[in-house]
Each structure stands twice: as C-alpha cells, then as structure tokens.
Amino acid sequence: MCFSKKQIKTRVNLAEHRSTFSAATKLRVARTPSPAALLILLALVTYGDNGLSPTSAVPIQVSAYQLAASDLIDYDTDGDGLIEVDSLTMLDAIRWDLDGNGSSTSSDYSSAFPTPESGMGCPDTGCSGYELTADLDFDTNDDGIVDSSDDWWDSGSGWQPIGDGSSDTDATRFNATFDGNGHTITNLYIQRSIPMIGLCGSLGSTSVIRRLGLEDAAVSGQSSVGALSGYSAGQIETCYSTGDVTGNGNQIGGLVGHSEGSIIASYSSADVTGNGAGSSIIGGLAGVAGRGTSIKASYSTGSVAGIGRESLQVGGLVGVSRGNIEASYSTSMVSALAYVGGLIGDKGGGTITNSYWDTETSSLTVGVGSDDLDFNGTLGAGETPTSGVTGKTTTELRSPTGYTGIYSSWNISIDTDSTADDPWDFGADYNYPVLNVDFDGNSDTAANWRDFGLQREPGPAASLSETLNNDGSIEVTWDAPTDLGSATSVTYQYRASTDDGNSWDPGWTTTAVSSYTFTPAPSTAYIVEVRASSGAAHPLGKASHITTTPVTEAPDPTDATLVITGDITSVSEGSSVDIRIMLNQP
Secondary structure, three states: OOOOHHHHHHHHOOHHHOOOOOOOOEEEEEOOOOHHHHHHHOOOEOOOOOOOOOOOOEOOEEEEEOOOHHHOEOOOOOOOOEEEEOOHHHHHHHHHOOOOOOOOOOHHHHHHOOOEOHHHHOOOOOOOEEEEOOOEEOOOOOOOOOOOOOOOOHHHOEOOOEOOOOOOOHHHOEOOEEEOOOOEEEOOEEEOOOOOEOOEEEEOOOOEEEEEEEEEEEEEEOOOEOOOEEEEOOEEEEEEEEEEEEEOOOOEEOOEEEEOOEEEOOEEOOEEEEOOOOOOOEEOOEEEEOOOOEEEOOEEOOOEEEOOOOOEEEEOOEEEEOOEEEOOEEOOOEEOOEEEEOOEEEEOOOOEEOEEEEOOOOOOOOOEHHHOOOOOOOOOOOOOOOOOEEEEOHHHHHOOOOOOHHHOOOOOOOOOOOOOOOOEEOOOOOOOOEEOEOOOOOOOOOOEHHHOOOOOOOOOOEEEEEEEOOOOOEEEEEEOOOOOOOOOOOEEEEEEEOOOOOOOOOOOEEEOOOEEEEOOOOOOOOEEEEEEEOOOOOOOOOOEEEEOOOOOOOOOHHHOEEEEEOOOOOOOOOOOOOOEEEEEOO
C-alpha cells in the first residue's frame, strides 16, 4: 500500500521534518492514533533531499503521547458548564451535539472545536450547553447583503436549522442551554421549502434559550417557521427578533412558529407574512401558543399578514392561543381574511390576563378574532369579548409612566420565585412600555431597557412652526426630538388634514428633512402631524401637530408692482446713489 506525500503530510503534519528522517526516527502522536492514522504512520518513509518517498523506505517507530496541557483548549473558560462559541463554524457544529454535553463523533464538530481539554474544559459535573462570546453576522464579507459571496449561502438555501425535529421526539431537537450573553446574530438567512425553520428547527422540552437577539433576519419556510425556532417545547426568555419571517404553510411567528413551552420577557419587531393560498395561524410573536405555553411580559410590533385568499387565525401577538398569556401587548398592524385579532387570532383555551392591543396601529376593534362570529370586524349582539384582552388607543398605552392605571398589575414574577421582577420600563408619556432586561449579563449593572435591542421609540418632534411663502405656500418646519430613544438618528413622517383629523391627505409620508411645504386651499386651516422614526419595524415616535393659519387668498405674483426708489438721473462718475427695489403685492 502506498500513500502520497499530501496524504501523509495532511494526517501527521511532518512537513517541517521531511529532511531529517532516518532509520532511528521515532514519531510521537497525540493520544492513541485511529486505525486510519496508524496505516499512514506505519507506512514506510525514506529520507534525503527529496523528502518522503513511497518507493524506497525504512521503518519508523510510533508511540502515542498526550499533548501538553498548554496545547489543549479550554472551551469553558468561565467554568459555567457552557461551551463558548465565537464563530459561525462553532455555531454550526452544535447540530452534532444536541444534548450539549460536548461529546460528538462528527468530524465537523472536532474541526470546529479542535484539541479540547478533557470534557471541553467544563466542570466535573459536565457540559450543559453553549454560550455566545461574540456577535455573529451571516453577512460574512460585510458588503451589506447576504448572497452567493457569503460563506453560508448554500446555493440560496442559507442556514440549515439546528435540530430538525424529524422524529417528533427530543432525540432530534436541541435539548440543552444556549445563552446569548447579550450578543446578537445578524442577517440570519434561510430560504427552505420545508417545515421546522429558524435558527433552530426544533427545541426540546429541556432546552433553554436566553439573552439572544436576532437582528435583520430573513427567514422563509413552509410550516412552523420563526426567526428563533420553528418549534419549541422549551423555555425562551429575554430573546428578540427583527427582520422578516415568511411561511407558505401554517404556524408562522416572528420569534417562534409553534410554542409548547414558555416565552418570557421577549419581543419581536419582525414583519410576519403567510403567503400561501391557505396560510393560517400567524402571529407577531408566535404562530401557535399551545396548551403547554406560558407567555409573560412580552410584546410584538412588526406587521402581521395572511395574504393568501383563505388565510385565517391571524393575531398581533399570537395566531392561535391555547395557553396562558399575561401582561403582554401588541402594536402590530394585522390583516387576513377571517379570525383576525389585534392580540389573538383564535383562542382555543387557556387564560389571558391584563393584556392589550393598540386599536389605532392595528386598525382593528376586535382583540380576539374568534370572538367576531360573523367576521364583520366588530363585536355585535351575541358576540362577547374575551376576558383579559382590552383594546387601547396609542395615547392610552403610552400614558402611564409606571405600574399604575392599566399597568397596575404588570409588576409580575417572570421566574420561579413568585417575587415581582419589575420587568417593564415605561419611559415618558410618549413611550410604549419596553422590557427591563439584564441582557448583557454584567453583574454590576441593573437590568435596563438599553441592554435589549432597539426597543425605545424616539420622542416627539419639537418646535413645529409655519411660514407663509411669497408664492402662497406654507412651510411647516420642526426640530429633532430631544429624546432619540434607542436611535442615533431619525427620519420623519408627516400627514395633513382639513377636517379635524377625520381624513388625511396626504397620509403618512416619509421624509429625511425637517420640513413639509404645501399650497393650502383659501381660508382653510390645516392640521399637520409629524412623528419621528428610528427604522423599520421599530415603534414610531408620538406625533406632534400644528394648526396652520388660514390664508384668505393666495398672493398672485402677476398682480405685483415693482417699485424703484432713488434718483439715478444726476449720478456723476465716481459718485454713488442709494437705490431701493421692492415688490409690492396686493
């Protein structure tokens, strides 16, 4: 049997020694060689100017030894039992260790975590999962778009979810802890026409996913589709998603497609779309909240739409809820054929407590779609609203600045000790509530909303004023908000009304400048509203407004008179004269 130089070099890394071999050479290898490695190491090699040769050979001795401790890698440097992940290659390798104990026979796993210390460096009790130690980005060439030039494109299919749930048992689900440690995974890209789609396809009953942000995700699948997970029977806490989530089937959610576990202190600003002919069970946070689900202190803000001709059971927070929901809300715009609700599409069981939807941003007066028995968009005789679900205007949801009024029961326990955990920050009277989370894990820093993604909307635009121009137009100008919220810069939206806000022309229009100019109708006052925006899927600032002064008649430049004052008839060379030119309009 003969081996090429390349084969031998690749396996035993002898390149630097190729000119020094002799009959007395002894080669030491790390640990006990595999059978394949022994075949290579026992191959006959020669020495000389040409290095290794497969034809003329002398034997060498092989003995096994352990690498020095300094050569081995501790993958749990903080000793918390969680294997540390700082690259997409490491993240990908988790699929070969779904129980998180750090043991796998996959060569892909050993390539991602080479030369580990015994037990991956975890304590004597063993490893129990993984944790991020860096932000990760699927836009690997940093050109602003995920495409064929990026490492995880996979012919356009993108990321392959971890844990496919193919056997419908925990054996094929991720069933360990994954701690994001306040880090984000950006530009997650998946385009696969199969079920169980997300960063994780399926999460088992003992899984825990926490402190993880998924930003600018573009996730598309068939059924059970979510940015974080297609299916979850475990615990999801302090996680969020932004971007776009799309499904051609059922059970589509901004964070989770189908939940049978818990979702605690989490939110989604992702836009969620069911675009199949019969795509149903669609929610801003979760498509389905099953009987085993508990949702606490969570919310959604992205748009939610079932655009198929038979799309049903679509809700701002959850599409179909059979579990329990407490102290949560939605501001999502929601649309579908039937069973459409500002908070829930279809309630099939469980309880909902102290939860709200925004009647203005959702454009809905029905909170639970299944309460609307005749599907006409309102609740009439014989149609009873679900207890614990209440519609509020934008102003009503923003007005309380603490645990008072509609939020007096929101200081709840979100863990297992039954002690109030102060999960919400209410900001000023122009803010929606956002989550207080110790997202970065710094023990010296109290939980706060700034740790947890771009939650906070900017404040109102300031100092609105009007100017009547010579051409009869009115220019409305404003200053940037004094409070930018989570943003570092903002754009604006404006609209105008002549009938006290009953109709708007134009409707909300986006602009990057701090002004709006229009030509008014004679003797007509206009209400002009302006609000700041910190980006798609994030809440808009509270609107400021100005009522313009009616213009009785627009000036007509053709009626103007040019007036010149000053005597130029007696001007001599080298002298000066004062000449004034004015345009007088009637």
